[in-house]
Amino acid sequence: MRFSRIKITAAAAGLAVAVAAAPGSLSADSLDDATIPAKDVADMLHAVMESDRTVYTRLVVNRLQNEEQVIKASEFFHDDKALPLPAQMFRFGSEMVADKTDKFFYSLLSLWPINKQNAPTTDVEKEGLEAVADDPDEPFYAEEELGGQKYLTAVYADVAVAGACVSCHNAHKDTPRDDFELDDTMGGVVIRIPIDG
Template sequence: MMNALVCLALSLFLLNVLPTVSMASDQEAIPPGTVADYIHAILEADRTFYTIHVVERMQKGQGPAASEDWRAKKNLLPLPAQFLKESGDLAAKTGSTVRYRLISLWPINPDNGPYGEIERKGLETVRDHPDRTATARVTVGTQVYFQAIYPDHAVSETCIACHNTHPRSPKHDFKMNDVMGGLLIEIPLNK
């Protein structure tokens, strides 16, 4: 239910704001970096709320726990990273050409590692400068994207404990507010 609401809110936002990114030059357009900032604010707020007010409560025994096995087993919730991945997949199914996902230099799931040198360098930038956003223009096929990688900070002891104890985690010493990876947002610049 929450994924559907997040997807609906994001879809409405994208349908109303995104077209202004590539409007004709005689009209005022919103710069893609500003659009990425708007999207990031929404995604970060939704995921933080889910982590703190849903997952942490459930982990304290007030309901079903969050687990990476949530699809295979009943009465489990998706982990916050899975929540974001699922909302990104749902947004893509609505026809949105904006793409977003979590990436990390230390992914538990190898699919969440950087896809290439530009993403790896962006992650290194946010790791070394946690107050910055790494940006680039990337081309996939014939589509040009504005790419932004925002630092993904550890905001919950639950997230830290999971990453520090997970057998597939390549890093086991995360602390509160550490950069655990990045939230990558890609906005199409041409159609």
């Protein structure tokens, strides 16, 4: 399936510039004319999201809560004077991005969501989450139309990278699944980029 090439968005500009700076990675007369396939933009965005999320999970939450036992992470971090959970950190970032731009959207969904609002709501989301659950190494891409706008929807496996992910999810009273193990796919990061018709 071929996807539209999109102009570099302001939100992805930082990433794009970094990629463009690498010799031979992009060819364009000027930055304004440079284009990157939407799929590649999604991959780049995901690379940043996944890395930040992994760093927060391993170096902040898992280290301070499980290894050094300095502070806990809690869903109710305000009341509990605790760290936000990695999934909350991710979601807060997503909501802040939505405040700043409508050039891309992302969310963390699961076939086994603790919060039922994070279950798939479109056919593409469901298909994508099932695909990355079956093959976590292979992202899923599709085009879908929501509310009259076409999007590239990319789904990436969200894998349990630390013990904290597994222990919290398995123990949560609302989890529909309590047999997760380290490196299991627990859900998926869904990135949507509006594309021209």
